[in-house]
Amino acid sequence: MTHSPPAPELVVRRWFNSAQPLSLAALRGKVILIHAFQMLCPGCVLHAVPQAQRIAERVRDPGFQVLGLHTVFEHHEAMGDAALAAFIHEFRLTFPIGVDAHTGSDSAPATMRAYRLRGTPSTLLIDPRGQLRWHEFGAVDDFDLGRRVGQLLAEAAFGEDRRPVQSSAQASEAGGEVCDEVACVLQPGRHSEQGAGSR
Amino acid sequence: MTHSPPAPELVVRRWFNSAQPLSLAALRGKVILIHAFQMLCPGCVLHAVPQAQRIAERVRDPGFQVLGLHTVFEHHEAMGDAALAAFIHEFRLTFPIGVDAHTGSDSAPATMRAYRLRGTPSTLLIDPRGQLRWHEFGAVDDFDLGRRVGQLLAEAAFGEDRRPVQSSAQASEAGGEVCDEVACVLQPGRHSEQGAGSR
Amino acid sequence: MTHSPPAPELVVRRWFNSAQPLSLAALRGKVILIHAFQMLCPGCVLHAVPQAQRIAERVRDPGFQVLGLHTVFEHHEAMGDAALAAFIHEFRLTFPIGVDAHTGSDSAPATMRAYRLRGTPSTLLIDPRGQLRWHEFGAVDDFDLGRRVGQLLAEAAFGEDRRPVQSSAQASEAGGEVCDEVACVLQPGRHSEQGAGSR
Amino acid sequence: MTHSPPAPELVVRRWFNSAQPLSLAALRGKVILIHAFQMLCPGCVLHAVPQAQRIAERVRDPGFQVLGLHTVFEHHEAMGDAALAAFIHEFRLTFPIGVDAHTGSDSAPATMRAYRLRGTPSTLLIDPRGQLRWHEFGAVDDFDLGRRVGQLLAEAAFGEDRRPVQSSAQASEAGGEVCDEVACVLQPGRHSEQGAGSR
Numbered sequence: 001m002t003h004s005p006p007a008p009e010l011v012v013r014r015w016f017n018s019a020q021p022l023s024l025a026a027l028r029g030k031v032i033l034i035h036a037f038q039m040l041c042p043g044c045v046l047h048a049v050p051q052a053q054r055i056a057e058r059v060r061d062p063g064f065q066v067l068g069l070h071t072v073f074e075h076h077e078a079m080g081d082a083a084l085a086a087f088i089h090e091f092r093l094t095f096p097i098g099v100d101a102h103t104g105s106d107s108a109p110a111t112m113r114a115y116r117l118r119g120t121p122s123t124l125l126i127d128p129r130g131q132l133r134w135h136e137f138g139a140v141d142d143f144d145l146g147r148r149v150g151q152l153l154a155e156a157a158f159g160e161d162r163r164p165v166q167s168s169a170q171a172s173e174a175g176g177e178v179c180d181e182v183a184c185v186l187q188p189g190r191h192s193e194q195g196a197g198s199r
Numbered sequence: 200m201t202h203s204p205p206a207p208e209l210v211v212r213r214w215f216n217s218a219q220p221l222s223l224a225a226l227r228g229k230v231i232l233i234h235a236f237q238m239l240c241p242g243c244v245l246h247a248v249p250q251a252q253r254i255a256e257r258v259r260d261p262g263f264q265v266l267g268l269h270t271v272f273e274h275h276e277a278m279g280d281a282a283l284a285a286f287i288h289e290f291r292l293t294f295p296i297g298v299d300a301h302t303g304s305d306s307a308p309a310t311m312r313a314y315r316l317r318g319t320p321s322t323l324l325i326d327p328r329g330q331l332r333w334h335e336f337g338a339v340d341d342f343d344l345g346r347r348v349g350q351l352l353a354e355a356a357f358g359e360d361r362r363p364v365q366s367s368a369q370a371s372e373a374g375g376e377v378c379d380e381v382a383c384v385l386q387p388g389r390h391s392e393q394g395a396g397s398r
Numbered sequence: 399m400t401h402s403p404p405a406p407e408l409v410v411r412r413w414f415n416s417a418q419p420l421s422l423a424a425l426r427g428k429v430i431l432i433h434a435f436q437m438l439c440p441g442c443v444l445h446a447v448p449q450a451q452r453i454a455e456r457v458r459d460p461g462f463q464v465l466g467l468h469t470v471f472e473h474h475e476a477m478g479d480a481a482l483a484a485f486i487h488e489f490r491l492t493f494p495i496g497v498d499a500h501t502g503s504d505s506a507p508a509t510m511r512a513y514r515l516r517g518t519p520s521t522l523l524i525d526p527r528g529q530l531r532w533h534e535f536g537a538v539d540d541f542d543l544g545r546r547v548g549q550l551l552a553e554a555a556f557g558e559d560r561r562p563v564q565s566s567a568q569a570s571e572a573g574g575e576v577c578d579e580v581a582c583v584l585q586p587g588r589h590s591e592q593g594a595g596s597r
Numbered sequence: 598m599t600h601s602p603p604a605p606e607l608v609v610r611r612w613f614n615s616a617q618p619l620s621l622a623a624l625r626g627k628v629i630l631i632h633a634f635q636m637l638c639p640g641c642v643l644h645a646v647p648q649a650q651r652i653a654e655r656v657r658d659p660g661f662q663v664l665g666l667h668t669v670f671e672h673h674e675a676m677g678d679a680a681l682a683a684f685i686h687e688f689r690l691t692f693p694i695g696v697d698a699h700t701g702s703d704s705a706p707a708t709m710r711a712y713r714l715r716g717t718p719s720t721l722l723i724d725p726r727g728q729l730r731w732h733e734f735g736a737v738d739d740f741d742l743g744r745r746v747g748q749l750l751a752e753a754a755f756g757e758d759r760r761p762v763q764s765s766a767q768a769s770e771a772g773g774e775v776c777d778e779v780a781c782v783l784q785p786g787r788h789s790e791q792g793a794g795s796r
Contacts, residue, residue, distance in 0.1 A: 146345020544743025
């Protein structure tokens with residue numbers, strides 16, 4: 001009855017702000033907002049991370065969960081676990097944050113590749129059936145994001161889900177990168193030789 | 200089956216940005232966001248009016264309508280029709296704006312009194328059945344407002360409506376006023392003697 | 399010894415927030431920041447008026463004075479004295495504000511014409527000798543404005559003044575107008591026939 | 598003739614964005630703005646670092662120099678040279694940035710201790726004679742900072758300098774730390790035993 005694709009499971013190496021590992025399977029039944037970021041991406045730090053924290057604080061609904069995903073595809077030596085722990089502490093982030101796992105030789109991590117994300121920040125919405133309903137690369141407007149979350153929560157209350165995914169992002173699996181104030185982008189091709197073998 | 204109160208009809212003396220008079224009855228079937236403001240209220244001009252305009256531009260959904268309502272309860276001589284027309288022109292507002300009618304001797308206009316609004320800015324949401332589902336006095340967060348609009352639009356898509364009104368505003372019918380950066384408030388009592396006889 | 403032009407005297411019909419009429423001549427010896435605005439100009443209301451108020455509150459220096467100047471060149475019927483009084487009250491402006499006088503048949507008022515301002519908002523700096531040292535049309539950056547004010551105050555402390563005027567604005571004396579979010583502009587030509595005879 | 602204290606020389610381990618090492622002695626004759634920060638301090642990243650970059654871009658005056666100083670007193674493992682290099686690259690910082698050197702066993706670096714800074718962000722102004730004229734801990738208003746810079750530049754133009762230092766910050770030499778959205782603070786006492794022996 002529904003035509004949205006199932007959301008690939010998260011491939012997370014380590015969780016922060018969570019007593020035990022989390023998974024989409026275990027969160028089935030909830031609307032999930034995934035905020036994919038890098039701690040040294042200006043568009044993330046200045047806009048998207050504070051937005052995710054505000055939403056996590058405002059939406060006190062047992063049917064809703066904010067998850068962070070640290071999808072490091074550049075400057076790996078500067079964004080390791082100790083650095084991320086310090087970042088989470090200093091920016092007072094309280095929602096669960098998973099470290100996207102690097103598998104194979106690709107510079108982009110596994111979950112980022114599975115969702116074909118273009119870069120950071122990226123925002124994803126998953127419905128209670130575990131289907132990816134929307135994802136967007138770059139800065140997302142508060143009102144627009146609220147409207148999408150509200151629609152999914154209302155659908156969940158009616159026990160149904162008939163809407164197709166709206167994908168505004170077409171992503172390469174890996175590549176080089178470049179950042180501006182708004183976002184960091186994976187550039188297909190620049191790293192294509194090294195990346196090609198890993199997929 | 201539903202327990203929300205019907206939204207009182209608008210009592211509008213004149214419309215701007217609309218070729219013909221509008222009414223809630225004629226808009227039945229749509230989700231309506233009413234933005235009640237005064238053109239000289241700082242919280243309206245600096246926050247709520249730009250928010251309403253952004254929403255009117257972003258939400259291109261035939262099932263959704265933004266309406267402005269100029270609810271003047273103070274400085275009447277400074278916010279007449281010519282002043283409002285200049286304000287709408289200069290701030291490039293494109294959504295329909297009605298002038299709330301003054302009936303009787305009360306300083307607060309008729310629609311404002313019927314909804315018992317506390318002051319300006321106030322934001323109201325009406326569902327497709329014509330029921331008042333939410334209203335708030337003061338600055339409203341973009342994400343929160345988006346979530347409420349999204350929920351009503353999703354409900355409309357399912358053809359049902361079972362939620363009760365959530366009223367965060369308790370309002371006096373008329374009174375004096377005081378403004379700060381966030382809002383202008385009707386103060387019960389200051390005008391109570393003159394107001395009492397008019398209702 | 400100095401080559402800056404003397405600042406033309408203000409032609410003000412009425413003062414708000416001042417017990418008695420003010421003049422540049424009477425303020426000689428102080429650095430004066432003049433903020434020329436219209437109460438229905440979006441760039442003024444959203445940026446320049448709050449900036450002027452912040453500066454008036456922050457700079458507690460007896461050698462410095464902020465003056466507002468209501469230079470109405472459009473929508474005259476909507477920006478009369480009662481409207482301005484309400485605006486000043488609601489936006490809690492505390493610095494002296496003069497109403498630029500309309501003399502002759504020109505839609506632009508006298509002081510605005512004498513300074514050849516392009517539109518609103520405009521910001522002007524006058525040194526203790528009464529010389530116009532800088533004027534700018536449109537939004538002005540806080541840091542840049544602070545730097546200019548600091549330079550004039552330091553010069554005043556040294557009792558000298560040798561810098562030439564830096565004029566970034568070339569203005570027509572009168573004309574039509576158009577506003578955007580940043581500013582309202584006098585358009586030369588639109589009113590040129592009626593304006594020509596008045597000067 | 599002047600009563601301001603001489604500014605202690607910078608103790609910098611490594612420079613970024615500069616072909617050769619810099620020093621206050623070598624910059625004598627210029628007004629210097631020093632922006633002391635940590636790359637994982639929210640108040641720095643969200644406010645003070647962008648402010649320093651804006652100023653470096655705006656003030657094109659050969660008598661003025663912006664310097665960054667990376668004064669790491671916490672999370673040392675997360676803010677090493679590779680991390681700082683990535684941060685400078687991603688945030689597109691163009692002004693010279695020195696790494697404050699850790700000497701002895703104190704968690705606070707040498708220049709930070711010499712200036713008795715309370716934490717990050719801190720902003721310092723040094724006049725052309727090499728005297729510390731002002732320093733402030735926490736967020737600094739753009740207009741206020743511009744005014745101080747303008748005053749020093751004007752003084753420099755007059756070849757004199759008679760003003761006393763205005764110190765709004767009272768600092769401990771070392772200690773523990775705590776961050777909020779505005780700033781990270783060194784807490785005297787927490788590290789006092791270990792710190793005492795190092796000086």
